[in-house]
Amino acid sequence: MFKRLAITAALAFSLASAAQAESVVRYGISLADIPLTSGQPDRGAGAYKFTGYTLYDPLVAWEMDIADRPGKLVPGLATAWKVDANDQKKWLFTLREGVKFHDGSAFDAAAVVWNLDKVLDEKAPHYDRRQAAQVKPRLPSIASYRVVDAKTVEITTKAVDSFFPYQMLWFLVSSPAQYEKLGKDWDKFALTPSGTGPFKLDKFVPRERAELVRNPDYWNKNRLAKVDRLILLPIPEVLARTNALITGQVDLIETPAPDTVPRLKQAGMRIVENVTPHVWNYHLSVAPGSPWTDLRLRKAMNLAIDRNGIVELLNGLAKPAVGQVDPASPWFGKPNFQIKYDPDAARKLLAEAGYSKEKPLKATFVIAQGGTGQMQSLPMNEFIQQNLRDVGIELDFKVVELEVLYTRWRKGAKDEMNADVTSNNIAYVTSDPLYAIIRFFHSNQVAPVGVNWGTYASPVVDGYLDEAMKTFDVAKQDELLAKAHAQIVDDAVLVWVVHDTNPHVLSPKIKKFVLAQHWFQDLTTIGVD
Template identity: 50%
Template sequence: MLVGATALALITTNAGISLAAGTLRIGMTASDIPLTTGQTDQGGEGQRFMGYTVYDSLVEWDLSSADKPSVLTPGLALSWNVDPADNSKWIFKLRENVKFHDGSTFDAEAVVWNLDKLLKTDAPQFDQRQSAQGKSRIPAVASYRVIDPTTVEITTKTPDATLPYQLSWILLSSPANWEAQGKSWEAVAQKPSGTGPWKLENGFTPRERAELTPNTEYWDKNRVPKLDKLVLIPLPEANTRIAALRSGEVDWIEAPAPDSAQSVKDAGFNIVTNAYPHNWTWHLSRVEGSPWNDIRVRKAANLAVDRDGLNELLGGFSVPAQGYLPPGHQWFGKPDFKLEYNVEAAAKLMEEAGYGPDKRLKTKVIISSSGSGQMLPLAMNEYIQQTLAEIGIDVEYEVADWNTVINIWRAGAKDASSKGGTAVNYSYFIQDPFSAMIRQSQCNLAPPTGTNWGFYCDPEMDALFDKVRNAFDPAEQDKVLQQVHEKYVNDALFLMVTHDVNTRAMSAKVKGFVQAQNWFQDFSQITIEP
């Protein structure tokens, strides 16, 4: 990992390009360039910067407004409808006259080819790296077929109203380009081809930089980029990002250190925030022998976290958790368990669970050093370590870079990579029902099938998830999701800590950016003043 002056020197060394007036340089929290072949790694940040830039999905998010939560919008699919006679069958009508960056035509065959690259292990184009990122996103998919060049049918294993949300994660790359690159995904990585508003034409340098240029032939003329170039620079250490911004080596940084916010503003930079669908949790293991199998311990830990104190540590750039979902969320419901800071009540619960001064609970938690949505994980986890120690929970941390933590999370609590950890600190994308809750907590989505890292399994919760899938009316679905969230909180299924406000710092020269209430953002309208 590159930190401090070393990383800053690397930027200077490798930034020796002639910067056009319209070049925007972004310091990411990721430690490497996200996977470029289609399905990105590096979590939501990878999808933000190398996903919805170079690629499109069938279903996308409306990122045009800062004033209201994002909703799904047509992407490469103009429309999608479930068969009223069979709610497991969906018809997707595709956008016509769309070209991949290599000039080949997007059509229904390309959709099926891309699903095969993730789901069909004997397909020539199957790619394990992309499958690891994408397969768990679409567990509902049972089969799919071409009906005609502009129509695809997708069949789900059971009726599933969350399918459009699942497909919003699946990015479509060019079959013709894969052929042209010798059927090698390694070769495609340096010369990828999507249908998105940006192109990656000149490859990239691992851990250093990637340069995106506008796709002037993009199918949505309103989203043809106005910039000449978008440069992505991995800077996983917060103080290094601040130094890079101050020195003019970058124009924009993700997740600035909170204690630097005022001085950054005083220096003429802008701090941009907005509510967005995010939480910051410990995902608790429920395998045999885990201390978190005791609800008293789970509730005690939740009562022992001083969330307001943590918010002060973060310079006020957070929303202290009142549940797994943020306060005021349409799915919040009315849980009975209150996430207040109450050390006395927490200590009493620990005593009831059999712990005390002579029997402290010792456990290991997996955390990242930085990463997408992780905010300031080292400082935040140190704070939590201190507060939990007050009630007899002694925490040892296993620290890894963000992409390694993601791989541990995908492998599950039973895997050797977890090294006996009983929790993993993870920030979740919570803007759709499947990503928010189902894939973390459904019995049959434990690894390797899905991302239920802790192997939690409760038939009552699964029954609620079945109701969600069969609720094709949004209002009806919202009511069931409120019941799901109430159970999340009342059973203290996670250590629920805080919600990010998506803080960014940028040069005053950056114009036209609208920070959507979304993990993803639209860079097409941005310009840079000379």
């Protein structure tokens, strides 16, 4: 009897020790829900770090394990890609060998084509409208694709597009075998997903939590997760999220409440920021009937905003924006219109257009209540609302949940869904030529084809961008993009406010975390003692 009790006690001690040995990190995220887990995450670009690049991989990846310089394209599930010398619309992707999905099935060219069908071919039996809505606008160049052999896929673009590999950063590959096993049901797949990524989904409660566990068999040994379990906890309200960190309910958070920064530092927390190609803006409609078809009013909006005041509101966790990209970017160019805080100049332009404080211009913008990438949506919008009131613009807001805002954005300014607004307020990733400029400002990207939300069309800008997409000379690409950007700023297409610095706050428990100069982040870099 004594021996049996001793064995039982030893077993209990062993199990307890094993449980204690598991390294766990609890991450308070700014979203109201866990992003879609079936392959293509919803809730914007920031969601890729949560259920995108954790559970899945792209063919072409982004370098995310460095912080002191911008990353670059690196091999993912494809070890190489090249354009066909005889037909520059054809791209050949050489696939990585020996990769397995979480369910044990093999990754190959057939799986890639199956996944492309999943989001691009509405007639495919496994087409998923929800995933397609997330990624189809991110793949505007694809015309066709086919299996060449088990380790080679050919993708043909609609026109010569030297920037096409950047689009493939957003295309993630899920397991066809797991989909079949679960009865060809994407809802069931979302509960038990299977990708090739560095984490597996262990537990999932919508709007409450997702628990990811380390994949010890991950193919990229340089990207093995440093913690055993990563728990994602949606806490959309900024003060609640910040307090959860201070009280020890979570171990790190994104986007803290700015006025709590001194308190966080006093509590021993570490605030991490970095240069981030991401701009918080208003995308104005220039569709017929919108007041913003008048260039004077677009310029007045840009001149009426106190960007330094916004940075102060955010306790320094932002940088004033004077265009789509930072002036340090090779794509900034030499615009003639200088974006700055000049309320007198704004009033003059408004007066020329027939408006004043006594006879204000009235408009309604659609904004998000919060969420990743939106920084401090409500406080920032309220601050700007007062700025605009001071010069003669009365702004009302239609406040919606983030995914509703994205739906309105994809529909475009001309859609009846947006008949009640003349601008959206989605913050934009500006990391590469496609994402910084082409998809927002080329006339062939007018929604719903792409995300040129406001229907902007400039033959000058189109010409520069068309030429840039046809050249594979990087210096020439930069020159053409800079000319296009200068024209876009001169046309005041957007109202640019601030660039994000993507602030994260780490408790003393977190010893390692690389904050890359991108909106993509690699959560495998999170490490504890």
